[in-house]
Amino acid sequence: MTRRDFLEKAGRYGGASFTTMTALGLLSRATGRGAELQGLPSVAAGKPGTKVVILGAGIAGMAAAYELGKLGFTCTVLEASQRPGGRSLTIRKGDTLTDTLGHTQTCAFDDGHYFNAGPARFPQWQVTMDYCRELGVAVEPFINVNENGLYYNEGVAGPLAGKRLRQREAKADARGHIAELLAKAVNTDKLDQKFTAEDKERVLEFLRREGDLNADTLAYEGSSRRGFKKWPSVTSTGEMDPALDLLALLQANFSVHFHRNNEFEYQSALFQPVGGMDMLAKALFAKVKLVVRFGCAAQEIRKTPTGARVVYTEGAETKELIADHCICTLPPPILRTTAHDFGPMVKNTLNIIPFQNSARIGLQFKRRFWEDDDRIFGGISWTNQPINEIYYPSHGFFQPKGVLIGYYMFGPPSDEVTQLTPADRIEYAMKQGEKLHPQYRAEFDNAFSVNWSTVPHIKGCLSHFPEKLTKTLYPFLIKPDGNLHLAGDWASHLGGWQAGAFESARHVVKNIHAKVAAL
Amino acid sequence: MRLAPHRLPPLLTLMLLMVLMVLMVLTACARADSPKPAADIDKPARRDAELIAASKNPATVKAGKATYTALCLACHGAETAKGDSPSNLFDPKWYHGGRPSEIERTVLVGFLEKNMPPWGEVPPPENPPALVAFILSQQK
Numbered sequence: 001m002t003r004r005d006f007l008e009k010a011g012r013y014g015g016a017s018f019t020t021m022t023a024l025g026l027l028s029r030a031t032g033r034g035a036e037l038q039g040l041p042s043v044a045a046g047k048p049g050t051k052v053v054i055l056g057a058g059i060a061g062m063a064a065a066y067e068l069g070k071l072g073f074t075c076t077v078l079e080a081s082q083r084p085g086g087r088s089l090t091i092r093k094g095d096t097l098t099d100t101l102g103h104t105q106t107c108a109f110d111d112g113h114y115f116n117a118g119p120a121r122f123p124q125w126q127v128t129m130d131y132c133r134e135l136g137v138a139v140e141p142f143i144n145v146n147e148n149g150l151y152y153n154e155g156v157a158g159p160l161a162g163k164r165l166r167q168r169e170a171k172a173d174a175r176g177h178i179a180e181l182l183a184k185a186v187n188t189d190k191l192d193q194k195f196t197a198e199d200k201e202r203v204l205e206f207l208r209r210e211g212d213l214n215a216d217t218l219a220y221e222g223s224s225r226r227g228f229k230k231w232p233s234v235t236s237t238g239e240m241d242p243a244l245d246l247l248a249l250l251q252a253n254f255s256v257h258f259h260r261n262n263e264f265e266y267q268s269a270l271f272q273p274v275g276g277m278d279m280l281a282k283a284l285f286a287k288v289k290l291v292v293r294f295g296c297a298a299q300e301i302r303k304t305p306t307g308a309r310v311v312y313t314e315g316a317e318t319k320e321l322i323a324d325h326c327i328c329t330l331p332p333p334i335l336r337t338t339a340h341d342f343g344p345m346v347k348n349t350l351n352i353i354p355f356q357n358s359a360r361i362g363l364q365f366k367r368r369f370w371e372d373d374d375r376i377f378g379g380i381s382w383t384n385q386p387i388n389e390i391y392y393p394s395h396g397f398f399q400p401k402g403v404l405i406g407y408y409m410f411g412p413p414s415d416e417v418t419q420l421t422p423a424d425r426i427e428y429a430m431k432q433g434e435k436l437h438p439q440y441r442a443e444f445d446n447a448f449s450v451n452w453s454t455v456p457h458i459k460g461c462l463s464h465f466p467e468k469l470t471k472t473l474y475p476f477l478i479k480p481d482g483n484l485h486l487a488g489d490w491a492s493h494l495g496g497w498q499a500g501a502f503e504s505a506r507h508v509v510k511n512i513h514a515k516v517a518a519l
Numbered sequence: 520m521r522l523a524p525h526r527l528p529p530l531l532t533l534m535l536l537m538v539l540m541v542l543m544v545l546t547a548c549a550r551a552d553s554p555k556p557a558a559d560i561d562k563p564a565r566r567d568a569e570l571i572a573a574s575k576n577p578a579t580v581k582a583g584k585a586t587y588t589a590l591c592l593a594c595h596g597a598e599t600a601k602g603d604s605p606s607n608l609f610d611p612k613w614y615h616g617g618r619p620s621e622i623e624r625t626v627l628v629g630f631l632e633k634n635m636p637p638w639g640e641v642p643p644p645e646n647p648p649a650l651v652a653f654i655l656s657q658q659k
Contacts, residue, residue: 333634351629352636354593357606386601411596415604453634460634468589473641 030130035506040513042072049324049516050074053310055298056329058086059501060487064327065288067509078312080297080457085281087118087458091362091448099454105422108446113403115362116277117450119498121270126499132273135283142272143394145261146379151254152436153384158251164436169226170254176220177246179211183218257382301328301340303482325483325512331355332490333459342481349473353490357453358461359414361406361429364446368402369439385432386413406433418451425449462496480511563620570619573648574655583653586646598657608654623651
């Protein structure tokens, strides 16, 4: 490449240095955690076997079209709805949604505010991060843990029922008390295992740090980790509330929330695209928009002796598309009620995918009281009420208004709100949410709710393939059935994550490329 | 409205009496738990009794809970499930038939249009009854 070429190409790709360097091949492209596509040779133009029809313009469908496009394949993406992204749905002012029960909502958030109805975050290890880099999507930290966030459990035993606690108070006290118990057992040789004096001291040293114990007595006497009633300043060293009782903490059952953020999917650091989760879907769409056709709903997915045939409707017309391969990313609830030629075991497997409902509501408030009054800047509060969790926005701090997620529910509670009118869903969120934040009613502005089982063309939220069936049925999802292929987060071990859709798409692209290369 | 039997023609009265007697005999048969029941009517009743008996066997319930946790929990929630919806299996309200045999049928045949899979062909054959036994054992 000449210097002149470099400058021209750099200019064409604009100033964003990552994008420019990626486009020039100076930075490695997304590599994923399974199907390596880097270095695969492009197929010759017009070579047999290189025409691919893709059903669905969500992350999986668009990622497949994008990666196949890079390798010289000719793709057509048929999308039943009128927008790209699928479940990567960000709701902003003016957006409307009519669910399958006939409820229509129009979003009345203020400009600049949004609510992610679907995916809302990703951990740093996922391939989603690589695609944001490759596609020039700016990211910012997603605050998944906030020790100033609340715990509120009601109907439980003990004195903490119906009390608001800061997460750090429950965590520091529970860990302190348990470390004390263990330290005393170790110290008095009450454990099965016999330690040497040296080992015993090492274990005790670990427990002193783990629980912030008194170095001499090994007692837990409270800790600054639990925060202060009066915070340290120039004139005060700070005043603490007394530690909570261990049994009271266990009765209140807060510990079910302690380890959420230790799980590998939720460990820090997590990120979100700046401006809404659909920014990634939009960036991907910009790469493949010439091959995406909206309003095209698949009716039949057929095998042919040499490839695949898709019958679809576009408006009132029924049409047909013949290709060498078909990648089907329709969510299982749609796919299992569509006529198809997938084999009987694939069909069985599709039938048992537990594609769950989930429900979320975005609540816009006139004032960011969770920041102003409660000093909770981002993060999540947890409750044993059906609303389950309240997400505070990780962006837009100090703005006059804010949108938080007022519930995120699965199972029976999500099915219950799905049957409610949008107005009743607001009341549902209010009645429970005000127990954590009494400011709710006075500050409420407007809301928008999404129940995934009633979103047209999707009809569900996510599934985690049953572990018990991983060896027997799961393989049918990820193996080509003739020239028919399945892709989606639900056909991966990363159900519900955009990364699952990316990885699954890459897996299918690699299978198709290998098949064509062998021709 | 009161019936006025003395106004009915004698033949009609006789026919009514015969119908009444047949009905009484049939009801008596069903109540007596006859060993030779009319198959279509009493098969579900027998199945109900078998499943209720299974729900009192701790080993069966334990096996059923394992299946529930592996395959059902994600959409139906834990035994502490809250919310009035068809997916709540632990409240007293049933949307698709609450007899034990009806619950078993729903597990086996499913409602695909409502995202309930037909589990009949997937888990080992002893699991659906154990699963139903577990669900019955947790009814509040």
